[in-house]
Amino acid sequence: MRLAALWGWVWRSAAAVPPLGWLIGAFCAAVLELLIGYELAIMLYLPKVPPLFGATLLFQNPLLFPATLLFDLLVYILPVCAVAFGTQRLTDRAAAFLEHRPTWLAALMHLVLMYAILHVWTEASAYRLQVSKLVMIAVMLTLSLNVINGYMGEFSCSHPGFMALGAYAASVFTLVLFTQDRLFGPALLPAALGPFCYPLALFIGGMTAALGALVVAIPSFRTRGDYLAIISLAFMFIVKSAIENIEPVGGPRGMGGQPNWSTLPVVFTAMALCIWIINNFVRSTLGKALNAVRDNETAADAMTINTRRTKMVAFMFGAFWAGVAGGLYAHEVRHVTPGGFGIQMLAEQLAMVYFGGLNSVVGSVVGAVSISMVSEVLKPLGLYKWLVIPLILILVMIFRPTGLIAFRDFDIKRILAPRKAALKRRE
Amino acid sequence: MRKITTAIVLVLAVMLAFTFIACGKKAQPTIKIGINAPITGDIPKVGEGTRFAAQMWLEQIQQQGGLQVGDTLYPVQLVIEDNESKAESAVKANTKMITEDEVLIIIGPQASKQAVPAGGVANDYQTPMISPWSTNPDTTEGRPFVFRGCFLDPFQGPVVAKFVDEEFGFTKAAVLYDVASDYPKGLAEFFRSAWEELHGPGSVVAYESFTTRDADFSSQLTKIRNSGAEFLFTPQYYNEVALIVKQARELGFDNPIVGSDSWGSAETVALCGESCYGQFFSTHYAAAGAVGETKAFIDRYAEKYGYVPDDVAALTWDSIRLAQQAILATGGLTGDIKKDRQAVRDQLARISDFEGITGNMTFTEEGDPIKCAVIVRISEAGEFEFYRQVCP
Numbered sequence: 048m049r050l051a052a053l054w055g056w057v058w059r060s061a062a063a064v065p066p067l068g069w070l071i072g073a074f075c076a077a078v079l080e081l082l083i084g085y086e087l088a089i090m091l092y093l094p095k096v097p098p099l100f101g102a103t104l105l106f107q108n109p110l111l112f113p114a115t116l117l118f119d120l121l122v123y124i125l126p127v128c129a130v131a132f133g134t135q136r137l138t139d140r141a142a143a144f145l146e147h148r149p150t151w152l153a154a155l156m157h158l159v160l161m162y163a164i165l166h167v168w169t170e171a172s173a174y175r176l177q178v179s180k181l182v183m184i185a186v187m188l189t190l191s192l193n194v195i196n197g198y199m200g201e202f203s204c205s206h207p208g209f210m211a212l213g214a215y216a217a218s219v220f221t222l223v224l225f226t227q228d229r230l231f232g233p234a235l236l237p238a239a240l241g242p243f244c245y246p247l248a249l250f251i252g253g254m255t256a257a258l259g260a261l262v263v264a265i266p267s268f269r270t271r272g273d274y275l276a277i278i279s280l281a282f283m284f285i286v287k288s289a290i291e292n293i294e295p296v297g298g299p300r301g302m303g304g305q306p307n308w309s310t311l312p313v314v315f316t317a318m319a320l321c322i323w324i325i326n327n328f329v330r331s332t333l334g335k336a337l338n339a340v341r342d343n344e345t346a347a348d349a350m351t352i353n354t355r356r357t358k359m360v361a362f363m364f365g366a367f368w369a370g371v372a373g374g375l376y377a378h379e380v381r382h383v384t385p386g387g388f389g390i391q392m393l394a395e396q397l398a399m400v401y402f403g404g405l406n407s408v409v410g411s412v413v414g415a416v417s418i419s420m421v422s423e424v425l426k427p428l429g430l431y432k433w434l435v436i437p438l439i440l441i442l443v444m445i446f447r448p449t450g451l452i453a454f455r456d457f458d459i460k461r462i463l464a465p466r467k468a469a470l471k472r473r474e
Numbered sequence: 475m476r477k478i479t480t481a482i483v484l485v486l487a488v489m490l491a492f493t494f495i496a497c498g499k500k501a502q503p504t505i506k507i508g509i510n511a512p513i514t515g516d517i518p519k520v521g522e523g524t525r526f527a528a529q530m531w532l533e534q535i536q537q538q539g540g541l542q543v544g545d546t547l548y549p550v551q552l553v554i555e556d557n558e559s560k561a562e563s564a565v566k567a568n569t570k571m572i573t574e575d576e577v578l579i580i581i582g583p584q585a586s587k588q589a590v591p592a593g594g595v596a597n598d599y600q601t602p603m604i605s606p607w608s609t610n611p612d613t614t615e616g617r618p619f620v621f622r623g624c625f626l627d628p629f630q631g632p633v634v635a636k637f638v639d640e641e642f643g644f645t646k647a648a649v650l651y652d653v654a655s656d657y658p659k660g661l662a663e664f665f666r667s668a669w670e671e672l673h674g675p676g677s678v679v680a681y682e683s684f685t686t687r688d689a690d691f692s693s694q695l696t697k698i699r700n701s702g703a704e705f706l707f708t709p710q711y712y713n714e715v716a717l718i719v720k721q722a723r724e725l726g727f728d729n730p731i732v733g734s735d736s737w738g739s740a741e742t743v744a745l746c747g748e749s750c751y752g753q754f755f756s757t758h759y760a761a762a763g764a765v766g767e768t769k770a771f772i773d774r775y776a777e778k779y780g781y782v783p784d785d786v787a788a789l790t791w792d793s794i795r796l797a798q799q800a801i802l803a804t805g806g807l808t809g810d811i812k813k814d815r816q817a818v819r820d821q822l823a824r825i826s827d828f829e830g831i832t833g834n835m836t837f838t839e840e841g842d843p844i845k846c847a848v849i850v851r852i853s854e855a856g857e858f859e860f861y862r863q864v865c866p
Binding site: 299391427430 | 479515516555565570574586594615
């Protein structure tokens with residue numbers, strides 16, 4: 048009984064802390080780790096600070112796992128809870144103050160704090176940094192695919208194709224203009240200008256992908272369901288074969304030498320923008336119209352929705368963000384081959400969407416992060432990894448057929464609201 | 475509830491006890507060697523060959539008690555990371571091995587689409603890397619820290635041309651290749667330019683292509699038969715080789731068919747059967763008829779893992795022995811990983827006339843080896859038989 052009471056108390060106190068408190072706690076933990084993490088790790092007989100909370104050690108070196116658990120408890124869990132609970136009054140008052148200011152201001156503050164946490168946390172390890180960046184790119188891809196497969200309710204298979212278009216368009220832009228390169232010769236503009244034009248490169252990548260989406264959309268939206276799946280699958284192969292046959296971009300050999308401009312601030316900003324804009328999109332009239340079209344196209348048409356236009360816009364919108372993510376990916380991995388954007392990538396992205404939850408912004412983030420992390424953690428298992436991951440997917444599909452967290456988007460105002468008021472309201 | 479509490483306390487206590495297991499083991503300076511291999515993904519057989527060769531090497535070193543560098547005996551540890559046959563995983567694996575595991579040198583990745591981006595990471599962190607199998611020039615170009623263990627396509631193309639010219643004295647060639655795959659396409663181009671250099675423009679009378687996973691080559695082969703070509707060069711992988719050779723014979727093309735190192739898989743003969751007997755291809759090493767060190771390697775591998783090693787395993791073995799030689803040649807490690815990596819890289823670049831099981835190697839400025847190719851004949855028993863050696 049006592050344990051249940053304790054649990055209830057922890058739960059109630061946790062619910063009383065606004066997100067600002069948790070973020071400040073996490074920031075303190077990250078700073079703490081940067082300061083004493085190494086010494087503590089040595090004291091616990093760990094070779095180094097565990098890069099991903101020790102999760103990668105679980106199968107690689109199970110004997111060290113208890114020590115990493117202790118490390119996590121001392122460095123992350125205890126400080127986060129202590130700071131979050133300790134500053135609860137203060138942060139709640141801050142949240143109440145921000146409630147009466149514009150939402151964007153409060154959201155921006157939280158985002159800056161989130162970035163600061165990530166920045167400090169990834170300072171300690173290049174591997175951590177790279178994993179974080181790739182996970183954020185995966186979040187963008189999953190979310191953009193969810194717009195089409197979840198909110199629009201069609202089964203689109205062309206996402207790797209859109210990503211390839213974005214990756215190649217953005218790479219060609221930066222390689223032609225800013226780098227000395229085997230394929231395109233000397234740089235046309237000074238390289239110092241490059242990072243400032245990088246957003247433009249990403250935008251061009253996204254627009255190219257959106258244009259590609261238009262090409263698929265025109266013939267395929269005359270059909271529904273399975274036909275779109277097949278046409279979009281065909282489109283993915285068309286993109287792959289086309290790039291393989293375009294010699295100026297390297298053909299099947301691929302294109303390399305992109306500058307490493309996908310830094311943490313860039314990727315984080317792109318992801319935050321992507322989540323924000325897509326979240327607003329799906330909560331807008333257009334988003335609701337999209338859901339109406341999915342549920343019953345004839346009825347939606349009768350309610351004066353231009354169904355064709357709605358679907359086109361959503362499809363191109365999803366493709367745009369896939370293109371942007373492709374551009375980021377190309378400048379992170381710094382070598383792209385058409386063969387890489389194939390069925391394997393498609394399967395991964397679909398798994399992330401359906402695992403996380405259909406028709407859901409929160410679910411997309413959860414799906415992308417968890418599938419990426421699970422596949423990173425299970426790596427030492429080798430081939431058995433491909434038994435475990437599909438098994439997890441099957442279990443999720445049986446017990447939660449729409450995915451872990453389906454039908455949920457961010458209500459920024461409610462999330463950031465002070466907790467006192469929320470508790471009172473509930474009573 | 476009390477029982478649950480007791481259980482939780484017990485579990486925690488046991489785990490706490492476990493944290494002290496590692497106690498008392500003072501971290502001894504070890505030489506760590508990273509292996510970046512495609513254990514899962516499209517080409518798991520390649521990953522398996524890589525892993526087996528590396529583990530066999532490790533066993534040999536462990537029998538000696540470790541590596542004697544200068545006057546210290548270091549234990550050796552392999553860090554094997556799976557790159558899932560994906561570019562971003564190969565990059566992640568390299569970053570992890572370099573920054574987290576602090577390996578001295580990396581062997582792998584094998585396929586070019588992973589080796590090119592992974593090589594970029596290794597070069598950025600100034601860590602030597604040897605890709606045993608990657609043939610894309612971009613892997614090593616402009617990267618002083620990246621080396622490779624195999625010869626390049628610009629070398630293999632002329633080797634085949636030279637061999638056919640000397641062996642048969644033919645003048646008219648035909649080429650059939652996969653336009654969508656980077657390796658056959660490159661090799662087909664290099665072969666054509668080499669052949670035309672020998673016999674003048676127009677001597678490649680048919681230059682036909684197809685796309686990956688095509689299974690019917692009759693239209694291309696009919697064209698090749700009608701062009702009057704005296705032989706066919708097809709730098710394809712084993713599954714396509716079987717189809718191409720069989721269909722060519724059915725269409726009445728009875729001239730020799732010559733291939734490249736991609737033929738060198740045990741599957742080639744299994745799928746192709748008698749149609750392939752008597753054909754030639756160029757490769758890194760030949761299992762049947764091998765002598766000396768090569769034979770010793772093949773026998774040990776076959777005894778341990780139950781099959782004759784393919785060229786990936788042999789090249790991995792050579793690459794890891796190159797690494798070993800470079801580490802030994804440093805004459806002593808400082809313990810400062812950055813300095814040691816630099817020293818190993820400098821020694822690697824200086825290696826000349828290394829006696830590998832796939833031939834003698836000397837590294838060029840770019841980190842590509844100069845070595846001889848082997849021409850293999852598929853015997854009437856279906857074995858890969860050493861025929862002759864062709865040097866540049």
